[in-house]
Amino acid sequence: MIRTVKPKNARSKRALAKKEAKLVENTKSALFVPGSTSNKLLHDAMCDLMALKKPHCKKFSKKNEIRPFEEAAELEFFSEKNDTSLMVFSSNNKKRPNNLTFARFFNHKVYDMVELSIQADDCKLLQDFKKLTFTIGLKPMFVFNGPAFDHHPAFQHIKSLFMDFYRGDETDLQDVAGLQHIIALSTGEIEDPNSTTLPMLHFRVYKLKTYRSNQKVPRVEIDEIGPRFDFKIGRRISPAPEVEKDALSKPKELEARVKKNVNTDFMGDKIGRIHVGNQDLGKLQTRKMKGLKAKYDQVEVDNDDEEFVSADEEPQPKRQKN
Amino acid sequence: MSDKEYKPVTVDKPIPNSFDLGNLATFDPNPLDNSKLKDSAQRNNYLTEVTRDNVQLLINQILSLPVKTTTDNHESSSTGQNSTMTLIQLPDPLAPLPREKAIPKARAMTKWEKFAAKKGIKSKAKDGKMVYDEETGEWVPKWGYKGKNKDLDNQWLVEVEDKVKNTENELIDPRTLHRQERKRLVKKNELQHKRNLKNGA
Numbered sequence: 030m031i032r033t034v035k036p037k038n039a040r041s042k043r044a045l046a047k048k049e050a051k052l053v054e055n056t057k058s059a060l061f062v063p064g065s066t067s068n069k070l071l072h073d074a075m076c077d078l079m080a081l082k083k084p085h086c087k088k089f090s091k092k093n094e095i096r097p098f099e100e101a102a103e104l105e106f107f108s109e110k111n112d113t114s115l116m117v118f119s120s121n122n123k124k125r126p127n128n129l130t131f132a133r134f135f136n137h138k139v140y141d142m143v144e145l146s147i148q149a150d151d152c153k154l155l156q157d158f159k160k161l162t163f164t165i166g167l168k169p170m171f172v173f174n175g176p177a178f179d180h181h182p183a184f185q186h187i188k189s190l191f192m193d194f195y196r197g198d199e200t201d202l203q204d205v206a207g208l209q210h211i212i213a214l215s216t217g218e219i220e221d222p223n224s225t226t227l228p229m230l231h232f233r234v235y236k237l238k239t240y241r242s243n244q245k246v247p248r249v250e251i252d253e254i255g256p257r258f259d260f261k262i263g264r265r266i267s268p269a270p271e272v273e274k275d276a277l278s279k280p281k282e283l284e285a286r287v288k289k290n291v292n293t294d295f296m297g298d299k300i301g302r303i304h305v306g307n308q309d310l311g312k313l314q315t316r317k318m319k320g321l322k323a324k325y326d327q328v329e330v331d332n333d334d335e336e337f338v339s340a341d342e343e344p345q346p347k348r349q350k351n
Numbered sequence: 352m353s354d355k356e357y358k359p360v361t362v363d364k365p366i367p368n369s370f371d372l373g374n375l376a377t378f379d380p381n382p383l384d385n386s387k388l389k390d391s392a393q394r395n396n397y398l399t400e401v402t403r404d405n406v407q408l409l410i411n412q413i414l415s416l417p418v419k420t421t422t423d424n425h426e427s428s429s430t431g432q433n434s435t436m437t438l439i440q441l442p443d444p445l446a447p448l449p450r451e452k453a454i455p456k457a458r459a460m461t462k463w464e465k466f467a468a469k470k471g472i473k474s475k476a477k478d479g480k481m482v483y484d485e486e487t488g489e490w491v492p493k494w495g496y497k498g499k500n501k502d503l504d505n506q507w508l509v510e511v512e513d514k515v516k517n518t519e520n521e522l523i524d525p526r527t528l529h530r531q532e533r534k535r536l537v538k539k540n541e542l543q544h545k546r547n548l549k550n551g552a
Contacts, residue, residue, distance in 0.1 A: 049451035171376035276449035
């Protein structure tokens, strides 16, 4: 836990308020941390992954000696300090060459982690492609090819991870001109369901081109703009069930309220039913006349002598007219 | 132009795709050909082909969503032109993605608030910090700098209160006693505030 002090001025107060838990959350930002064994390829790969994530990203330049699967406390510290809930950590060793660890955090604690090892033979960086790039900050489209993304837990994890990583701002309105690049993740068939080796994960990024088709929707063509990675899936940590439940819960306050007594008829007209309450004819305001005033009401009085009403007497209960 | 020049915009899939249009995503459950994926010569073309088909399906779906057109007025700018934007109304995202932080909890009730709720005590309407000082005919703050609660402090003659009489405080300056009482209340309130914060956490 990082020690927090009571903010002393408005600026630091705002900065702390930005970090607080919110009903509608900020776009998740990512932190790129090079490990002590990181190399040139991993550095370039991280730069390219970051280019896709801009502007919600941050990169460390110094190497850090951390082993995320053994001791993640330092990563959790980074997550809290930088207020990031996504992290990519790079490491390279003989057993797991060119390794990127993708970690997600919930409440600044590790939520899940997966190791993806870049296969160096078919890896093409952004700079190796023709200069066709994407605009910063646009929402990408996602394509997931392969049935494994629907049923295999490791691939479900990867699907959730990449969608979380790159989906950008949550919005309900999308500009047509903003549909520009596509992130495609593909995997082959799982040949032997019992073996632990999983098929490769192919990460590709394309740019959308549309052509006239004489119909309402255009003909779509795509150009690869990079980066291009083939990943081998390594170790994996899945979230604890109770943490997962907390993380996936939706705030009740944001649920749309069901509007009662309002419906639409077959003509498309909105029809509402309202309650008018009980009608009390006794309280009906009729024509105002002096003679109808309450004080002239004829009621049985015990003794006729005390007819006057003094000022300090308590007001008599309202009598029914007529 | 003849129809032949146009390439088709429809794609046939043995198993239809599923979509998450709120996240602009499509999921293709049709298995890929492992032999093509393993062959480095064919792999990229094959992936591009499959992805193109899926993007076509995704774009077809996205463009069939309801459209909202907005017009931005730029009359103040030098061009004086209006720009229209076509925005697609996306449905709510379907994929369950974890939150960054837990849902914020409502602030816990203070001890007084609990008591007031139990007794049905409504808070008074706020009537501001200033009160009218009848003697000087001016509006002065109730507390704080030149506050009304410090009236006693600079009077040349102060009556000894009845409850102080015949106690050890009788000989102490009543102004000091008054000031001590004020300071005590401030301390007490701070203590209560701290206790409420501790109980709420």
